[in-house]
Amino acid sequence: MLKSSTSFQNVRLKVAILCISLTIQTAGAVAAAVPAMIDSFANRSTTEIQSLLTIPSFSIMLFIILSSGIIKYIGKRNTVLIGLTIALLGGLLPAFTSNFYLILLGRFLFGAGTGLYNSLTISLIGDCFERDEQQNLIGLQSATAALGNSVATFIAGLLLSVNWHSSFLVYLAIIPMIIIFSLGYTKRIEKETSVEVKNDTVAHVNKKLSPAVLLGIFTLFFFFVSVIVMLTSSALAIQQLGLAHSELLSLALSVAGI
Template sequence: MNEKNPQDHVIFKISLLSISIFLMMAPAIAPALPLMYHAFPGIDKAGVEMLSTIPNIGIVIGLLISPFLIKLMGEKPTIITGLVITLLAGTFPMYATAYTPILISRFLIGAGIGLFNSLAVSLIPQFYSSNEEKLATMVGYQNVMGSLGAALASFLISWLLTISWHAAFAIYFLVIPVLILFILFVPLPSSRQKKADKAKKAKENRLLMVK
């Protein structure tokens, strides 16, 4: 393998694309709602259904916050932060029994996904912009991964619901292998390093102009 081109490695491609699995997974707990109606007798039907829809609001908030975190920490730490929030908030309803904390956790899972939502797409050209064929292929794979995540979540939830509605939220443990893969195999420069590289390149360009 050519170490100068890590983006050509299969493990790199899997690690980069795997974060897209969760982009469409937040509302996937809808099949659990009928069981949850009985778990929260004091909450009306619309309130329980909000557990499936409120992540969409969180995603919007996460998308708005993401650019500021990227400037502050860099792209990779922002994605890692989003994945950790998705893991913690996503699995929280497994142990919780009160409606309000679960509602908050559902909002937070949306915010976590929102932090890396746009980056799941924008990172691909950073690695493949020099090869249009590979870029198109990876963008296609990225779209497929989102649909695959939704289908996988639907399948797993149907099985987990035979245990309990709490168990349905175990699907978010899928974040753990994705988080490990992304940390280990996707090298991204920090925001500070990017600024240093840009400054160095600008200096080199000025020297060339002088010559």
């Protein structure tokens, strides 16, 4: 834990760690763009267009698994910065191309980048803080992720009024996140926490997941399956029912997130 940091450094570190949670739930922020994309890609099936919302979830899962090995080689700070950069490039790619396969690649890259640092949004809190401060920050991390998703979905809906390409510009928000994190979580801080983290890892290496934790994992799995169905189908349902003001879907999803 960081015992020598000043109050300002402490606040800056908290902001740096929390800010990287803002986009970990935003893969579906562009859900309202699905009908417009279906119209644009008349030669593609509805399922193929919907896959643009679900493919990031697959790559997130894949790279969460791979991230532990990557962290060992390049460290946590570099892993977060590389992950954010990949997510930025992948998130913005659909804004500048109409090639379906490039868009699919961009969505995969967004998920891959997010997956690289996803687990670190929690573990960095555990590395740098303890006791009540740690628990409070974990609660704030969850709230930050939900808030980021709600705001991103709302902004993507506003950008959709231009065209569906523009809705992907919402991922420009990753740029200030890269800056804030690189300034707040410095190499010095990473070095200060690395020794304690190694000692904690040795002390807890033999711990196993309890049945309650496993139940929680399966419960969350089925919860997010239902959320993905809602994200990928809501826009299509509004379109097929011929409801007015379908552009308000992003606002509705934002409110649901809050």
